[in-house]
Amino acid sequence: MAAPPAYALIATDLDGTLLRGDDTVSDRSLTALARAVRAGARHLVVTGRPAPRVRPLLEDLGCAGLAVCGQGAQVYDAGADRLLWSVRLDRELAETALGKIEAEVGQVYAAVDQDGVDGLTLIEPGYLMPHPTLPAVRVDRRDDLWCEPISKVLLRHHTLSDDELAATARAAVGSLATVTMSGPGTVELQPCGVTKATGLALAADHLGIPAGRALAFGDMPNDIPMFDWAAHGVAMANAHPELKTVADEVTLSNEDDGIAVVLERLFPTD
Known part of the structure; x- marks a missing residue:
């Protein structure tokens, strides 16, 4: 054998x-x-x-x-x-986390991945998809990102590098969410832990x-x-x-x- x-x-x-x-x-x-x-x-x-x-x-x-x-x-x-x-990311916590990050670095541009096997990726005005082959639906305003349960938030900043944005976001959000960097232009907030x-x-x-x-x-x-x-x-x-x-x-x-x-x-x- x-x-x-x-x-x-x-x-x-x-x-x-x-x-x-x-x-x-x-x-x-x-x-x-x-x-x-x-x-x-x-x-x-x-x-x-x-x-x-x-x-x-x-x-x-x-x-x-x-x-x-x-x-x-x-x-x-x-x-x-x-x-x-x-595991879903609480949408109120996500909004709070974004506010804390923007208090430190100014405006960021956000997108979300909705939960579920048919969930959409929604992007707010100004957000550019780092991977152009992935489908996304553009919404009119940030509040529209929270219309359905989400699994994570994706962030971009117009001047900060990914490393700088991830480090600042990690310090700003604390235990509200886990901050990761998964690729060029891809800093993310996901459920804590x-x-x-x-x-x-x-x-x-x-x-x-x-x-x-x-x-x-x-x-x-x-x-x-x-x-x-x-x-x-x-x-x-x-x-x-x-x-x-x-x-x-x-x-x-x-x-x-x-x-x-x-x-x-x-x-x-x-």
Whole structure:
């Protein structure tokens, strides 16, 4: 009988990690993931994108199981097209948090991801989507952002860098929300205490896989909790310096099949 794989769970971020800049996954990465799955490992997407924005990508990847979405606020069952678990960001707290941030840095531009498998991404006037391929609905005023339950708020500032905005927001909001930075132009507020690690831990527990057998890939500071939880964290060459500092290893970039390079080493044959 073949020995079980060293890693039973492979957790991959999407943007800047598994996905190339054009939102595609290379054939080499698909082949490497398929080989790992045949060896007995489970592949879980762990992403900041909400479930409705992940569904088409999961179909392309052939993933019909669980996915961790919305920075850990959602555990999505792709096969059943339903949320097994979700946490909402209180809308009054979100408004209060925005007020505290703007008291420090002046006007910010906001968007929200609505909760649910069919939730929309709403953007207020002045907000520019950092990822132009993701669909969004523009509203007339900020109050319209709160028309339905939300899972998170996305922020942009016209002059501050992402690092500066994230640091200021973290200090300003305190325990009102968790502040993360998940990509260029993507500073986010999510429910307090919710991270990719909390969502991944729930999904892994559902699958009966311990953290000690988990391998994680990422590229941004929002992946740090996931790296802390997993047995082994791999940062992409294009990763933010904060993530590289805590990673167990650094692989090639998302454009150069960095995930495949590691998986081919760990799962060399079928």
